[in-house]
Amino acid sequence: MSFFLLSIALLIGGYFIYGTFVEKVFGIQEKRQTPAYAQQDGVDYVPMSKGKVYLIQLLNIAGVGPIFGPIMGALYGPAAMLWIVVGCIFAGAVHDYFSGMLSVRNGGASVPNIVGRYLGNGAKLFMNIFALVLLVLVGVVFVSAPASMLTNLINSKTEITVALSAVVAIIFLYYIIATIVPVDKIIGRLYPFFGALLIFMSVGMVVALGVSADHAMLPGFEAKDFITNMNPNDMPLWPALFITIACGAISGFHATQSPLMARCVENEKNGRFVFYGAMIGEGIIAIIWCAVALSFFGSLDSLAEVVKEGGPGKVVFDSAFGLMGVVGGFLAFLGVVILPITSGDTAFRSARLILAEFFKLPQTELPKRLLMALPLFVIGGILTQVDFGIIWRYFGFANQTTAVMMLWTATAYLNTNGKFHWITTVPAMFMTTVVITFILNSATLGFGLPMTIATAAGIVLMLVITFLVLNTRRGEGKDSVEYSELTK
Template sequence: MSSLTLIAIAIIVLFIAYLTYGAWLAKKWGIDPSRKTPAHTMSDGVDYVPAPAPVLLGHHFASIAGAGPIVGPIVASIFGWIPVFLWIIIGGIFLGGVQDFGSLFSSMRNDGKSIGHVIEKNIGQSGKKLFSIFAWLTLLLVVAAFVNIVANTFVSVPAAASASIMFIILAIVFGFAVYRKGVPLLIGSIVGVALLFSCVYLGILFPIMLSKTTWIFILLGYIFVASVTPVWILLQPRDYLNSYLLYAMIIGAVLGLVLYRPTIQLVGFAGFNVGGSYLFPMLFVIVACGAISGFHALVGSGTTSKQIANESDAKVIGFGAMLIESVLAVIALITAAYIGGDKLAELLKNGGPVNVFSNGLGTFMTAFGLPLSVGVSFTALAISAFALTSLDTATRLGRFIFQEFFEDNSKEVQSILVTNRFISTTITVVLGGALALVGWKKVWPIFGSANQLLAALALLSLAAYLKNQNRDYKMVMAPMIFMFTVTIFALGLLIKANLAAGNLLLVGFAVVLLILALVLVSQSYSVLFGNKKINSESNKSA
């Protein structure tokens, strides 16, 4: 089969889904363009800052993309390209799109607060506490993992380090120019994007070579600053400009596929048990961000909901960004599927999924005259830029969730831990950094299941919210039940495997997650399947 046919089918189906299913969801949930968003009603110049739709789409897309939609499909290709492709398309539309759009919407209707706050209002305070603890611990894993990913990339591709530093400086200048000096967004974007690609070129000319440990400490310092700085100075402009790297990468990949026309070599279906890994539930855990990811819900209900300027933007930002990411996931799958066999195994062994993706896109781009080395380097630079974006977004989300956890405590505790963003950020960065330096690899295998459990809990939160608002929530129930089933099976397999290996730490983590899931499901049962409502008075205005 031609990979060009595969990507064409994906783009057409996802675009139709955006126009039809996305519009249907917006109508069912009551998107109201005339309603003021938290970015306006709670504007503080730090976290709540209205952003134009293209800028916020860039931030949101850059934050949720990272390396997830690239790594997941390539690793999952062991099951064959057909099940991975089908899950990316079906999951992206009916699970990931619903979760991302719905999490952004429900947060937007609850003062831009996190999923934990929505759970508190619609399920109960204990549910919020349990979810907040789980989400914060998961974000520590995200910080630890992405610090290592970015540091490793900077060591192996020094050009990515220098280009990233120049990106940050450029973003600060762009933010001041657009938000404080009144430079029109269109003009600022044209100049900014031109300078952005100049940074890529200069990065290749002037690489920075430091040790991994040095980069880890530099990155920890950076994410602290990025978390406490007003979003208009760094987060919004950097993510917006960086999104053009990803758009360029996707366009280059599609154009390369049209001209190169690679044929799929990978087997269509390899079986339900491949090397001891079962298609169910592992396919749905491994693909992650390309179809559905709990981290997306944290982004939508953490930073994005505080910046959305008009409710009508929620469809393109929440639902649209997820579908674009599914396109990226299909491209990643093709980079593995067109190779197949021993060459794929060799690339995975020598550089991992990012190596497979970079070499694949670099090869496709040679079809329109781009040298292979330039294409491979550009792709690696783009991936590192988005891993860094996910990293600083995760740190800010960790601060938000940490602060919200202590909102109901005494005024003394609130004044120290809730209003002081420096303390909550320091705790998040220090603990995440400690995991990055000494222990994150020991708990990394649990991350995939934890991420998908987050997705199930986000869907649970959305279902309870819509039920209490007397709105249609049937489109949420099937995805929620499916994701809980997948997660519980995956955790069961993880517990079994690690008991046999004697790894009690991972067993403990898995058991805690399993208990958390069961407790929250139990607490929400009467809300979803009975007549119970939590704090219904406060929900009337939502």
């Protein structure tokens, strides 16, 4: 229990101490007009209050990531909790802050245009393709995950097949509507309520675990276990843990979501609360679910059996109803189901906006929004027929590679403007080594090289990239540009 409480305290302290330092390095301008007012269009650029934008941002970035990822990461033991705390404060929240504030400074531009400004047109083209692939994968993952979790409530296999297809169809229909209507009509009205439900659900789970007579918090773990790989399936901790736990520690998906709320932020002084703070909130959720996974089933072997039987969705189902009874368990389970749905629709919304920027097609008219959105849903619908495990593996790698690109973009921005760039350079160096090592070592997704060779190559390539970024100057003399300049 003490390490759990310490983890929560460190995350909250990180927001006030390190978050303030990051904000100071960036240098907010409270009197500068934000895109929400400068480009207000009643569709995507709509001013919203700080609290409302925070709750929407939290839901947008959450999905099943801070739940499924920490549950799978818990198989490595308490080391997963240590990565969540350190990664969230020094990498993930910093990543989210800069992805949001650089969008604010550049007219609400999406991540490919921001990357292009600071890293060049080659990087922009890469990010246009990579971000669209990631967002469609996210949309598919966040259709399949809630659909499969909902069908856990049904016993008959025949009924499950029928129900799964029906749920997928309903979720896709909702996604289409939410993707094309003005941001304040559905997202702005419903998501603050869903955000409150998410917070209530998370607090409810940890309170129920804390007072449970049958389940102890982090039973039998010692201090050395927090730096030990305890995976019962003999999976290597390096670099897999840092791919497995993305949301809750650092996630490139957030870089695609932050510009949505960058177009609604009323003042730059709200940025730390909205972007850095939402990531800290997600880190707390991740810590809670990691602790539940490590505590509820009694041992890592038992947890591994449940995961093998029904994936992380079954872990959620069993622990929610086991700790909170039928009513409380249903509410907690419903909160988990809502998470991916509220991120899936904004994934497709972000993809629509990235496509619109690429083709320079204004989105104030409904037919033009449909023109950009419908092809994405057709592709997403086809991908729902692919095995969920395969989609999830590709999503994990694509997600962290996007995070790497965003961190290097922030480094280039800080370095170009003579600011302290190490706050983004250090996590960029670490995550670059992670993704390169992972793809070189992975026999399933990559090249299957031995770990020592893959790691050495990852370090060498990371150093080369670091040198190139720190010695390439773009956009000198201007701290920001207007949106119209970026999309020429």
